[in-house]
Amino acid sequence: MSDPLGKAPIVAPGHTAGSVTDKISSIVFERTPRWWWAAFGASFLLVMMLLHSLTKLLFTGVGIWGINIPVGWGFAIINLVWWIGIGHAGTLISAILLLLRQEWRTSINRFAEAMTLFAVACAGIFPLIHVGRPWLAYWLLPYPNTMELWPQFRSPLIWDVFAISTYATVSALFWYVGLIPDLATLRDRSVQRWKKMLFGAFAMGWRGSAVHWHNYEVAYLMLAALATPLVVSVHSVISFDFAVGQLPGWHATIFPPYFVAGAIFAGFAMVLTLSIPLRRLFRLEDFITLRHIQNMAKVMLATGLIVAYGYMTEIFMAFYSGNQFEEFMILNRIAGPYRLYWWALILTNVLAPQAIWLRKVRTSPALIFLVAMFVNVGMWLERYVIVVTSLSRDFLPSSWGTYSGTYWDWSLFIGTIGLFLALIFLFIRFLPMISIFEMRTILPGAKGNPE
Amino acid sequence: MSQVFAPPPDIDRLRSRAWLAAAVGIAVSAGGFFLDRGQFFRSYLVSWLFWLGIALGCYAVALLHQLSRGAWGLMIRRALGAATRTLPLLLLLFVPIVVGLSEIYVWARPEAVAADEVIQQKSWYLNRNGFLLRAALYFLIWMGPAWLLNRMSLRQDAAADDRTFRRMQGIAAPALGLYCLAATFASVDWLMSLNPHWYSSLWGVNFIGGHAVSAFAFIIPVALFLAGRKPMDEQFQPRHFHDYGKLLLAFVMLWTYFQLSQLIIIWSGNLPEEVTFYLTRTEGGWLWVSILLAVGHFALPFVLLLSRDLKRDARKLAWVAVVLLVMRWVDLYWQAAPAFAHGEGQHGLHLHWLDLSTMVGIGGLWLAVYFGELKKRPLLPAFEPYLREAVADE
Numbered sequence: 055m056s057d058p059l060g061k062a063p064i065v066a067p068g069h070t071a072g073s074v075t076d077k078i079s080s081i082v083f084e085r086t087p088r089w090w091w092a093a094f095g096a097s098f099l100l101v102m103m104l105l106h107s108l109t110k111l112l113f114t115g116v117g118i119w120g121i122n123i124p125v126g127w128g129f130a131i132i133n134l135v136w137w138i139g140i141g142h143a144g145t146l147i148s149a150i151l152l153l154l155r156q157e158w159r160t161s162i163n164r165f166a167e168a169m170t171l172f173a174v175a176c177a178g179i180f181p182l183i184h185v186g187r188p189w190l191a192y193w194l195l196p197y198p199n200t201m202e203l204w205p206q207f208r209s210p211l212i213w214d215v216f217a218i219s220t221y222a223t224v225s226a227l228f229w230y231v232g233l234i235p236d237l238a239t240l241r242d243r244s245v246q247r248w249k250k251m252l253f254g255a256f257a258m259g260w261r262g263s264a265v266h267w268h269n270y271e272v273a274y275l276m277l278a279a280l281a282t283p284l285v286v287s288v289h290s291v292i293s294f295d296f297a298v299g300q301l302p303g304w305h306a307t308i309f310p311p312y313f314v315a316g317a318i319f320a321g322f323a324m325v326l327t328l329s330i331p332l333r334r335l336f337r338l339e340d341f342i343t344l345r346h347i348q349n350m351a352k353v354m355l356a357t358g359l360i361v362a363y364g365y366m367t368e369i370f371m372a373f374y375s376g377n378q379f380e381e382f383m384i385l386n387r388i389a390g391p392y393r394l395y396w397w398a399l400i401l402t403n404v405l406a407p408q409a410i411w412l413r414k415v416r417t418s419p420a421l422i423f424l425v426a427m428f429v430n431v432g433m434w435l436e437r438y439v440i441v442v443t444s445l446s447r448d449f450l451p452s453s454w455g456t457y458s459g460t461y462w463d464w465s466l467f468i469g470t471i472g473l474f475l476a477l478i479f480l481f482i483r484f485l486p487m488i489s490i491f492e493m494r495t496i497l498p499g500a501k502g503n504p505e
Numbered sequence: 506m507s508q509v510f511a512p513p514p515d516i517d518r519l520r521s522r523a524w525l526a527a528a529v530g531i532a533v534s535a536g537g538f539f540l541d542r543g544q545f546f547r548s549y550l551v552s553w554l555f556w557l558g559i560a561l562g563c564y565a566v567a568l569l570h571q572l573s574r575g576a577w578g579l580m581i582r583r584a585l586g587a588a589t590r591t592l593p594l595l596l597l598l599f600v601p602i603v604v605g606l607s608e609i610y611v612w613a614r615p616e617a618v619a620a621d622e623v624i625q626q627k628s629w630y631l632n633r634n635g636f637l638l639r640a641a642l643y644f645l646i647w648m649g650p651a652w653l654l655n656r657m658s659l660r661q662d663a664a665a666d667d668r669t670f671r672r673m674q675g676i677a678a679p680a681l682g683l684y685c686l687a688a689t690f691a692s693v694d695w696l697m698s699l700n701p702h703w704y705s706s707l708w709g710v711n712f713i714g715g716h717a718v719s720a721f722a723f724i725i726p727v728a729l730f731l732a733g734r735k736p737m738d739e740q741f742q743p744r745h746f747h748d749y750g751k752l753l754l755a756f757v758m759l760w761t762y763f764q765l766s767q768l769i770i771i772w773s774g775n776l777p778e779e780v781t782f783y784l785t786r787t788e789g790g791w792l793w794v795s796i797l798l799a800v801g802h803f804a805l806p807f808v809l810l811l812s813r814d815l816k817r818d819a820r821k822l823a824w825v826a827v828v829l830l831v832m833r834w835v836d837l838y839w840q841a842a843p844a845f846a847h848g849e850g851q852h853g854l855h856l857h858w859l860d861l862s863t864m865v866g867i868g869g870l871w872l873a874v875y876f877g878e879l880k881k882r883p884l885l886p887a888f889e890p891y892l893r894e895a896v897a898d899e
Contacts, residue, residue, distance in 0.1 A: 208773075290766065298773035305774050307707035310766040359682055367689065371706040374693065376626040377778075 064158045064496060066340035071494045074341075078490045079243055081336055086483065089335065094479040100472020107465040108183070116186050118462045125445040125457035130184035132437040133467050135292055136320070137177035137474075138218065139313075139433060141225070142285055143321020144170030148228060149281035152274075157496050158349055161341040164489045165332075165482070166325050167229040172477040173324070174222045176470040181214070183466075210294035217291040221284050228277045234260050235270065235491045289317040296440065302383035303444030306371070312364030316433060319357035319403075322350050323429035328478065330423040332487070341488055344417065351410050351422045354429065358407035361436075365404065379449060391456065392443045395435055402432030509662075510884040513734035516876050523872035530866025537859040546605030547845050548859035553602065554695060554841070555719075555834050555864065556871045557595050562720025563588030564651055565684055565713070571654070571677035576895035577748035580741060583885065584727050585720070586658055587878035589651040594874050596644045598867060602695075606633065612701045624701050631698055639694055643687040650680035661886035670890055688713050696837075699844035703782055705771065711763040717756040718802075719833045725749050725826035727879075729819045737884055740896045743817040750816025753826065757810065761803040785843045790854030794839050802832040834864065 065074075111118060121128040144166040151159035182188045194215045196205050205212045238260035241253035260266060293313035296304040326347065333342040372380040387396045406428035409415045415422065442457050459467075481487065538545040567585040570578025578585075607613040611624065612631040618624045624631065653676055660669050689709030697708050728749065732741035771779045786795050806825050815821045838860070846853070885892060 286762065290762075294769065294773075297770045300774050300776060305770070305776075307705040307767045307770045308710070309770070311707070311710055311763065363685065363689075367706045367709065371704055374627065374630055375704045376623050 062343060062345045063498070064161070064343060064345060065493065065498075066343060067498075069340060069497060071497060074493045074497065075239060075243075075490050077338075077340075078486050078488050078493070079240060081482070082240060082484065082486060083243065087335075090479060090483060094476060094483075097472045097475035097479060100469055101476050103465055104469025104473055107462055107469055108179075110462065111183060111466070112188070116184070118460060120458050120460045120463055122455055122457065124448060124453055124455045125442055127441050127445060128457060129459050129463040129467055130180040131295075132434065132441050133470065134177050134180040134184075135437045136434050137173045137180070137470065138221075138292060139289060139317035139320040140324045141170040141173035141177070141221070141321060142289060142314075142317035143325050144168070144173075145221075145225060145228075145281050145285045146318055146321065147325070148232070149278040150285060152278045153282060158346055160492045160496050161338075161488050162325060162329060162346055162350070163492075164229075164232065165328065165478075165487045166321075167225065167232065168481045168485075168487075169321075169324060169328060169478065170225045171222070171229055172474050172481075174218070174225060175477070176474050178218065178222065179470060181218075210291055210298055213291045214295065217284075217288045221288045224277065224281050224284055228274075228281055231270070231273055231277060232489060233485065234258060235262070236486045236489060238262065239490055240486065285318075286314055289313045301444050301448055302372075302377075302379045303368075303387070303440060306368055308364055308367050308371075312361060312367075315357045315360035315364070316436065319354060319361055319429060320433040322354040322357065323426040323433070326350050326354065326422055326426035327430060330419045330426075332482065334419075336482075336487075338488065341493065344419070347419050347422055348416050351416055351425070354426070355407050355410040358403065358429065362404045365400075383444060383447070386447050387439060387443050390443065390447065392439065392446075395439050396443070399432055399435040399439055402428040403436060406432070508736070509887065510736045510740070512880045512882075512884055513731070513736075515730075515734060516880045519730075520873055520876040520880075523869045523876060525869070526865050527869030527873055530862050530864070530869050533862040534859060534866045537862060541857075541859070542605070543608045544857050544859050545863070546601065546608040547842070548857060548863045549601055549605070549867075550609055550695070551834070551837050551841050551860065552863040552867045553595070553598055554837050556598075556867050558716050558719040558833060558837070559723045560588050560591050560595055560871075561647065561684070561688065562716035562718070563724065564592070564647060565681065565716055566720045566724075567654070568650075568677045568681040568684065571673050572681065574891055575748075576891075576897075577745055577752070579885070579889060579891060579895040580745050581724050581728055581749075582658070583882055584724055584731070584879060586655055586882070587875055588720075588723075590655060590878045591871055591874050592644065592648045592651060594871065596648070598870075599640065599644075603637065606636070610698060610701075612698060621701075627701060631701060636694055639690060643691045646683045646687040650676055650683070654680075658886055659882065661888045662883055663888070665888040665890070667890055685709075685713060688716065696840055699841055700782070702778055705767055705779070705782070707763055707767045707770075711760070711767065714756065714760045714763050715833065715836060718753070718760050718829060721749060721753040721756060722826040722829040722833060725753065725819075726823045729823045731884060732819055740885065741819075742896075743819075746819045746822055747813070747816045750810055750822050750825075753822075753829070754807065754810035754816075757803060757806050757829065761807075786839065788853075791839075791843060794835065794854060798832065798835055798839055801828060802836060806832075 119128055119130070121130075144163075147159050147166045148163040148170075152163075182191050185191055185194075193203060194205060194212065196207075205215075234257055237253050237257035241250055241257050244250045244253055290310040290313065293309035297306060297309040299305055329342055329350075330347065333339055369384050372384040375381075387393070406425055409421070409425055415425070446457055447454050534545065534549070537548075563585040566578070567582060567589060570582060570585070602609065610631075611617050611621075612627070613633055613636075618628065629635075654673055657669050657673050657676075660666060689712070692709045692712035696712065697704065725746070728741065728746070731737040732746075768783065772783060774780070785791060806829055809815055809825050815825070842854075846855070885896075889895075
């Protein structure tokens with residue numbers, strides 16, 4: 055239906071089902087662009103750095119990190135929360151926006167979902183290596199054994215095992231099921247036999263019959279309904295890791311909703327970070343239009359405001375509570391040894407996103423990209439502030455300590471960024487980064503859409 | 506579409522019934538005031554918060570609609586708008602709370618403050634003047650944009666004007682943010698400070714989530730009433746009620762999520778100054794109220810609202826909404842009342858007839874004004890740009 059206020063359409067005019075299919079599948083079939091080799095090469099080097107650091111870690115132990123007593127949770131937990139949060143936008147875009155019938159999700163859901171998977175993969179590394187003896191990590195699972203070992207089910211850390219593994223499974227299924235019709239398209243368009251075989255095997259015999267489509271629609275909707283609660287539950291459980299403890303700065307009832315909002319905030323920032331350069335490099339401006347970028351920027355602003363509300367509530371409650379430890383925690387964040395992190399956090403996470411209120415910023419992909427970069431940094435700082443300031447200054451001054459990351463902390467963190475980017479580059483090279491068949495359904499003239 | 510959607514004349518019948526209820530409720534409550542002043546004010550606070558929650562919820566939902574558009578909101582926008590115009594009445598009804606401040610709040614009794622070090626520490630926030638000043642500010646924050654939006658909405662009856670539409674959207678975004686801020690502090694002032702030692706940073710969002718449930722639980726029966734009469738009978742379709750059902754379900758789940766998060770965190774932390782909130786609410790009769798809340802405010806409506814057929818059947822949906830409306834009162838009572846008995850050695854559950862009579866009195870008055878406001882304007886803004894889309898057949 056054409057918009058009464060003349061809002062821009064979600065696909066640039068003049069496209070047909072054929073041109074959409076050509077454009078998106080050509081990215082997979084054409085010669086690899088030179089910039090791709092440079093970008094992939096750079097991220098691959100970072101992956102090598104990650105492997106080197108992991109090897110060093112496994113041989114030496116977590117002592118190479120900056121963690122100590124009292125700050126036993128350092129970069130590993132900060133990075134885990136950061137990466138898991140980033141994944142949330144993919145699930146929100148693909149599942150919740152699908153249920154809410156937001157058609158603009160169609161051109162961004164595929165790579166947002168891929169982003170979710172890769173972010174969860176990066177996140178998953180950290181708790182495994184943080185346990186110190188990753189080869190015993192299966193002890194976290196409840197299974198009958200002769201050691202009379204059983205997980206402590208009252209601990210949110212155990213809930214995490216289930217929350218994150220469920221999340222990874224459902225996200226992978228959702229992504230793969232959504233890919234099947236497009237894999238069949240690629241199979242049909244492949245020239246070389248081995249490509250036909252490979253795409254054909256993963257397309258699982260998709261023929262596009264009415265029965266196939268019917269089953270597909272049912273499965274996809276059900277997976278969306280299953281994925282929806284995960285958007286809220288995973289990060290709520292992550293927040294419980296902190297909030298059920300008694301440490302000032304961790305024990306706050308606002309944590310679950312404010313962590314979930316922060317996750318969506320971070321995730322949208324990352325989707326923007328990826329989609330703004332990619333649409334330019336692959337000339338996809340017709341599909342990922344300014345309207346998409348603006349809508350995502352608005353979601354980022356709204357969730358950013360909820361996060362800011364969380365900060366404000368924490369500060370207010372600390373003073374309202376009349377509890378000296380709570381008050382000290384806030385003052386320590388603002389003026390203590392880690393004050394630079396806190397002020398940088400306010401700048402990047404609270405102030406920078408406010409620029410989106412301005413129309414001028416909202417209509418410039420370059421400026422939105424800049425804001426998104428601020429938020430990427432800000433959300434990492436947020437977890438740093440929560441983890442480090444609270445642990446380093448708890449109730450007794452005699453047990454205070456200081457913390458800073460070592461080379462290995464940074465190399466592991468930057469290494470996972472490399473892994474994430476390398477996976478993204480592989481994905482856009484070998485699979486359709488925009489859902490071809492869903493794009494066809496939102497074209498004018500399709501499925502009851504007026505011409 | 507230049508049709509005028511005049512409200513049905515039946516509204517007058519509802520209105521006169523509401524006036525009757527108001528008269529009876531106020532007369533009985535006035536009697537109660539002379540018999541037991543303390544009880545009167547405590548019952549009054551919960552009843553006032555209940556009706557305020559509906560009005561503020563309608564305001565927030567109207568803002569949400571203004572921002573996100575959508576057919577569901579356009580169909581009820583005038584019904585929501587009428588509720589936002591009751592805010593001046595609710596401000597007037599705030600006066601008895603000011604009068605009975607020291608009867609309601611421990612921190613407003615100088616002798617209690619003198620004996621309590623914790624309250625003394627909080628006196629920078631919990632004091633009479635601050636309380637009144639803040640209340641004035643909250644109402645200003647809510648009534649200002651509500652007044653502006655109501656005025657602009659009226660313009661959409663007269664002529665097609667896309668600028669008005671855009672400007673309303675522009676007001677709605679900051680207004681929604683300000684509403685949340687004001688509601689958060691209001692929840693601390695009016696409810697949380699009943700128990701001045703206790704605090705929970707989730708309290709504000711929980712208050713807001715409750716408003717959203719109240720709004721849909723109230724507006725669904727109103728929509729059912731309108732959908733059964735001319736001129737709206739031809740406009741309302743099952744898909745609209747389907748959407749209200751989904752939104753009601755979403756907000757019921759959100760409320761549950763907040764409640765459960767707060768419970769898990771406080772229960773696991775087990776700090777003496779916090780966990781008392783749940784200890785008093787799991788003792789004696791209160792345990793049953795807590796269970797009632799878990800079943801009536803979550804389990805039952807959750808299971809029922811999963812059904813697509815139920816959501817598309819306006820009459821059945823309205824029954825669920827009425828159950829939730831009752832539960833909204835139970836929730837507020839559950840939050841407020843255990844604190845009243847604090848320090849007097851009686852933590853048990855003591856329902857009082859004033860709880861009912863103040864509900865009827867304030868409710869009658871509020872509904873009478875509400876229906877009066879609903880009657881004043883056409884039920885759909887004739888020149889709203891998205892109207893045709895909203896009433897289109899499925």
